[in-house]
Amino acid sequence: MQQPFTIEQFYRNIAQKKLTGGKCLKCGKIHVPPRSLCDSCLSKEFEWVELAGTGKLLTYTVIHVAPPQFQSMAPYAVGIIQLENGVKIPGIIREVPFEQIRVGMQLTIDYEAASTGHQWPQWPRYYFKPVPA
C-alpha cells in the first residue's frame, strides 16, 4: 500500500534521512510537506518524490529571544531554503558563523537521529549547513 501523503509520513522519511515531497499527478506541483488535496488544482492523486537536499538561502534571521524549549540553543539562525526544484523549506542553519551567512548562499540538509524527548510530536530534526567546499 502507498504511504499516506501526511506530515507524519514526511517526518518518518526524515528519520530515514530522506527529504521527500508529494508530487501532484495532475498539475505537477511538489508539496513539502505532502498534502492529500492539491492546493493548486484540488487533485487527490500524488506520487512520492525524493528531493535533493541542497539549495539556496532566500532569507534568514538569528533568533535571540527563543521559546522555552529552544532557549538553551539561542542564539540560532533559521532560514528559508529553496531547493533545486523550486520547493521551499525552513530550517535551522548550523556549522557557519552568523556573520558569514548570506542570502543566496548554498546550503545542504543534515539529519539528526537523536530523539527529541518530546511526548508529542516525536519528529526527528533536520538542519541545514554550508555545502562542503
Added chain:
Amino acid sequence: MRGKPLVSIVSAGLSKFGKIEGMYGRELFAEAAKEAFERCPNLDPKRDLDALFVGHMGESYEHQGHTGAVAADWAGLIPIPAARVEAACSSSGVALRMGIYSVLSGLCDVVMVGGVEKMTHRSTPEVTEFLAMASDFPFEQWNGMTFPGLYAWMATAHMHKYGTTETQLAHVAVKNHYNGSLNPKAHMQKEITLEQALTSRVIAWPLKLFDCSLITDGASCVILTRPELARKYTDTPVHIIGSGHACDTIGVYEREEFTSIRAARIAAREAYEMAGVEPGDVDVAEVHDCFTIAEIIAYEDLGFCNPGEGGRLAESGETSLKGNIPVNTSGGLKAKGHPVGATGTAQAYEIYLQLTGQAGRRQVADAEIGLSHNVGGAGVTATVHIYRRG
C-alpha cells in the same frame, strides 16, 4: 454601491493599554464597554444590542477560553448571542468584519464588536511561545521560529531586495513613540531617539527591541448599526464604507515573496474598490506595526508608496502627524501597545476619534477618510477597513 456606508459606528470604547496589574481580560473588556456605553446615552445596551463578537487570540494567557460569553457576561449583556473570533493578531479586525456581515444580513440592527487580551502577567518566553502558536507548527515552530523571527525573515528579504536600512526601520519606532507620547491611553508615553532604537538589544536579527511592538494588556470595542439608524444614537457617526479580508498560507516559507503581504494587498484592493477611494484620499491610517518592518511593508501594500519605497517613506516624515498621510497617530502597536485580540478594534477606535475630532493632542486636522489595516500572524490573515466621517 461604491462609497455607500455598509454600517455606521455610533460609539467606541478602549481600556487603558499597558501593564495593568490586578485586572483580568474580562475586567478590561468591561472598561472598554463602559466607555462605549457612556459615549452613547441614547443606546440602551441591554435592549438595543443584538449580538457581540469578541476578538481573542489565546486561552493560554489566562487559562480562559470561551471568551464570547465571558465578555458578554462582564459587559452586562447576558443573554446576548456572543462569539469569540480568533484570527491571531487580527482577531478583532475579523470580528469587525463579522459584525458588518451580521448587520448587512438583516438579522441584527445594532452589534458590539471588540477584542481583549491579557498578557503581561506571563514571562517573555511564555508569551513568545503563545504568540508563536498562531504560526505553522510542524515546520516553523518546530524549527524554533518566533513571531519576531518571521517578520525578521521579511526584513532581511526587504533589505536584500530594496536596500532598506535598519535606520529606516528605527524611524518608524521613533515616530510611533512620539505619537504614543500624545495618547493618554498608550502603554508607552515616552519619546525615544534614533540612537536608542538602533542600539537596543537584538530580539531576532535584524529586528531589535525597539523594532518590536509591546506585550500589553487591553480591550477595545465599537458599536455598529445600520446607517439609516445611526442618527438615532449619535449626531457624529462614522461610516464604514469599505471592508476587505483575505488569508494566505499558514507557512510563511511557502510564499512566492517575502517582501510584501499578499493577503493585505488583496484586502486593501477589496476595501478601496468597495469604498470608491484611492490611497491618496486617505487622511489618517492605523496600520499593523507589530514590527517596524511591518509598517514599512504596509505603506507599500496599501499603495501609500510603490513597492520598495516604504523605507524611504518612513524616513521622509510624510507619515508623521505633520506629514501628508499620518500613520499610527495612536502610537500604533509599537507604543500604544499590542494586546493582540484587542488590536483590530483599537485601530477602529482611533479612527473613530480622529474622524469625530476627539483625538486631542494627536488630532489630524479635518480628517474625513480613515483606514485601518490589521494583520494576523505573519501575513496569514489581513483585514482592511475604510471609514468616512458621517
